[in-house]
Amino acid sequence: MGELQIPQWCMATAEHKRLGANPVNTATSRTTSSRTATSGTATFRTAVVRTPGGPDAIEIIDVPVTEPGPGQVRVRVAAAPVNPVDLGVAGGFFHAAGLIDQPAHTGLGWEFAGTVVAAGPGAGLAPGTRVAGLVDGFDRDFGTYAEQLVVPVTALAAVPDGLDLVTASTVPLNGLTAAQILDLLGDAPAGANRLLVTGAAGAVGGYLAALAPERGWQVTGLARAEDEEFVRGLGAGFTTRAEPGWDAVADTATLQEPALALVRDGGAFVGVRPNAVPAAERGITVAVVMVHPDSSRLSGLLARAASGGLPARVHAALPLDRAADAHRALAKGGVRGRYVLRP
Numbered sequence: 001m002g003e004l005q006i007p008q009w010c011m012a013t014a015e016h017k018r019l020g021a022n023p024v025n026t027a028t029s030r031t032t033s034s035r036t037a038t039s040g041t042a043t044f045r046t047a048v049v050r051t052p053g054g055p056d057a058i059e060i061i062d063v064p065v066t067e068p069g070p071g072q073v074r075v076r077v078a079a080a081p082v083n084p085v086d087l088g089v090a091g092g093f094f095h096a097a098g099l100i101d102q103p104a105h106t107g108l109g110w111e112f113a114g115t116v117v118a119a120g121p122g123a124g125l126a127p128g129t130r131v132a133g134l135v136d137g138f139d140r141d142f143g144t145y146a147e148q149l150v151v152p153v154t155a156l157a158a159v160p161d162g163l164d165l166v167t168a169s170t171v172p173l174n175g176l177t178a179a180q181i182l183d184l185l186g187d188a189p190a191g192a193n194r195l196l197v198t199g200a201a202g203a204v205g206g207y208l209a210a211l212a213p214e215r216g217w218q219v220t221g222l223a224r225a226e227d228e229e230f231v232r233g234l235g236a237g238f239t240t241r242a243e244p245g246w247d248a249v250a251d252t253a254t255l256q257e258p259a260l261a262l263v264r265d266g267g268a269f270v271g272v273r274p275n276a277v278p279a280a281e282r283g284i285t286v287a288v289v290m291v292h293p294d295s296s297r298l299s300g301l302l303a304r305a306a307s308g309g310l311p312a313r314v315h316a317a318l319p320l321d322r323a324a325d326a327h328r329a330l331a332k333g334g335v336r337g338r339y340v341l342r343p
């Protein structure tokens, strides 16, 4: 695949306008999440794009409820975070890249938390179980911005008591990405364990900075000056401007070639843009993460979030109808913690 133009949704500038944090809004959430159309078919609401074109292209449509098959559950979604990838889907970046070819509409949202309302044969999860999960892949007609979702149990894990569903929903996509970046990096070599995490104040970067010491990495986070307290609070070193010479760089800020240039000869680089991997140079091992579901891993990450060992952050909760507003706000940059939709 050829090099693509870097879209607005994954670019970042130091001049991003900061948005004031809003309190989590539970007053607008719905308590019922399916209704019966005049035809007698039960339906639920979900956000999609028919013709991509940014936030204005997001539509809320009614679709029929489907029953879970073998190994699947139907979940009443309580929370669905808005992530940078969703801006790319709504804006048509992944359509242009040839990764989406939906005949009618494309679903939005990769992660969720909610409650099991129906279980298919062999699913092994009782209705009433609180769960969080990852729906991966670009080319799909429905996403997690929905009142209901039918998903395989292999894509989710139970949410531990003491962790609310809005916070839990922010763990699957970016927690698993951080863990899978660590799989690519492996255990830190003895005497060569200096890891620079670019974008350490972001979702992936924050989780990675928290998890990497377990594999022996000594982490320094590259972030904005105003993020110093957060990054140091993770136990990481902090810098706003890194010099070259790192044993490894995990580039969650998508700086790309400038981040590769910070790796020492023979070191390691892990990127987060599978469609734009910097060319290897100077004996550096170059890898790129593509997140995939992992139920048992997710279970551990949720437990860690419940005990305060993972920085799961919510910026604000909004009703599903405000998905486009959340996209506009995220596109401006500088948001810390996720916008979470409450369908």
Ligand SMILES: NC(=O)c1ccc[n+]([C@@H]2O[C@H](COP(=O)([O-])OP(=O)(O)OC[C@H]3O[C@@H](n4cnc5c(N)ncnc54)[C@H](OP(=O)(O)O)[C@@H]3O)[C@@H](O)[C@H]2O)c1
Pocket: 010, 012, 013, 016, 083, 084, 085, 173, 174, 177, 198, 199, 200, 201, 202, 203, 204, 205, 222, 223, 224, 252, 253, 254, 255, 271, 272, 273, 274, 289, 290, 291, 333, 334, 335
């Ligand atoms: N390949 C995969 O499987 C996968 C999975 C998940 C995520 N991703 C990708 O990973 C990237 C990060 O996702 P995320 O959810 O962590 O995004 P995020 O929460 O927006 O975090 C990105 C962070 O990088 C910071 N940043 C950007 N440029 C910087 C710079 N020059 N210096 C210092 N900090 C800088 C941002 O700060 P400002 O907000 O101030 O710019 C922000 O704190 C996205 O591109 C996402 O699409 C890939």
